[in-house]
Amino acid sequence: MLIDYLPILVYFVIALGVAVGMVALSEAVGKKTHSTVKDLPYECGMVPVGDARSRYSVKFFVIAMFFLVFDIEAIFLYPWAVVFKQLGLFGLIEMAIFIIVLAVGLAYVWGKGALQWE
Amino acid sequence: MQIIFFLLAATALISGIMVVIQVNPVRSALFLVLNFFALAAIYLLANAQFIAAIQIIVYAGAIMVLFLFVIMLLNLRQPEEGGAHRHLGQKIFGSSLATAVIALVIYKVFRMIVPPGKPLTPDFGSTEMVAKSLFTDYLLPFEMTSILLLVAVVGAVILARSKVE
Numbered sequence: 001m002l003i004d005y006l007p008i009l010v011y012f013v014i015a016l017g018v019a020v021g022m023v024a025l026s027e028a029v030g031k032k033t034h035s036t037v038k039d040l041p042y043e044c045g046m047v048p049v050g051d052a053r054s055r056y057s058v059k060f061f062v063i064a065m066f067f068l069v070f071d072i073e074a075i076f077l078y079p080w081a082v083v084f085k086q087l088g089l090f091g092l093i094e095m096a097i098f099i100i101v102l103a104v105g106l107a108y109v110w111g112k113g114a115l116q117w118e
Numbered sequence: 119m120q121i122i123f124f125l126l127a128a129t130a131l132i133s134g135i136m137v138v139i140q141v142n143p144v145r146s147a148l149f150l151v152l153n154f155f156a157l158a159a160i161y162l163l164a165n166a167q168f169i170a171a172i173q174i175i176v177y178a179g180a181i182m183v184l185f186l187f188v189i190m191l192l193n194l195r196q197p198e199e200g201g202a203h204r205h206l207g208q209k210i211f212g213s214s215l216a217t218a219v220i221a222l223v224i225y226k227v228f229r230m231i232v233p234p235g236k237p238l239t240p241d242f243g244s245t246e247m248v249a250k251s252l253f254t255d256y257l258l259p260f261e262m263t264s265i266l267l268l269v270a271v272v273g274a275v276i277l278a279r280s281k282v283e
Contacts, residue, residue: 002119002122002162002163005162055190055191056187056190056191058191058278059278060187060190060191061184061187061188061191061274061278062274062275062278064180064183064184065184065270065271065274066271066274067180067183067184068176068180068181068183068184068270069267069270069271069274071175071176071179071180072180072263072267073267075172075175075176076260076263078168078171078245079168079245079246079248079249079253080249080253082245082246082249083246083249083250086250087253087254091253094253094257094261097261097264098260098261098263098264099264101261101264101265101267101268102264102267102268102271104268105267105268105271105272106271108271108272108275109271109275112275112279114274114275114278
């Protein structure tokens with residue numbers, strides 16, 4: 001039933017409330033001082049170099065792609081775990097095939113050195 | 119029940135429109151997250167818990183990470199002023215195409231004659247039901263998915279390779 005998801009909704013509301021509350025409270029209660037140095041963008045305490053919109057390495061994209069692929073692999077494990085006992089050996093074999101195919105992908109990525117950051 | 123659906127549908131529509139009309143791509147991405155969450159809640163209303171969970175984990179999680187990296191990769195500077203009219207032809211073409219597609223869908227939906235089916239069981243759409251049909255009736259598509267994911271991994275490696283060298 002939908003009412004079962006009420007705790008999740010409450011959780012969302014609390015999370016949103018904390019996030020908005022922290023920003024709003026620091027805006028309302030906090031003391032604000034402005035100076036040329038204080039209004040600089042914060043960059044670990046040093047003087048900022050360039051702007052924040054520099055071009056990122058394509059490696060980030062590749063890592064995100066791998067994350068996406070193996071995330072989808074993990075997604076399939078959830079329903080499989082739910083019916084694992086009913087499926088028995090048959091289920092074990094089909095999931096083994098699925099994971100072996102993706103393990104080949106992992107081995108390929110590893111062998112190509114795409115996981116190396118260099 | 120109905121009012122919840124309409125609230126969620128309105129959220130999804132408005133956030134979807136905001137994704138398109140935002141100039142700043144990062145803001146578009148954030149509205150897309152809101153859109154994904156609204157859709158997930160609609161899936162829950164439709165009793166499809168598994169799809170709802172996937173919507174959050176894969177779309178709002180992994181795909182959004184990918185989108186953000188692509189946005190950062192594109193090296194977008196501050197949106198230039200007066201750029202709104204530069205792609206007027208594209209806008210006219212795109213919106214008329216979208217209108218045509220929507221009109222076609224609406225026309226087809228209203229013309230559709232749906233035979234009365236048997237009522238769904240209460241656990242329809244639950245993770246267990248999805249799993250049962252996925253691992254028995256749809257075994258081949260499931261195994262094909264792993265091949266598809268393998269292709270995606272190999273493709274990502276090769277694409278990134280050719281770009282570096």
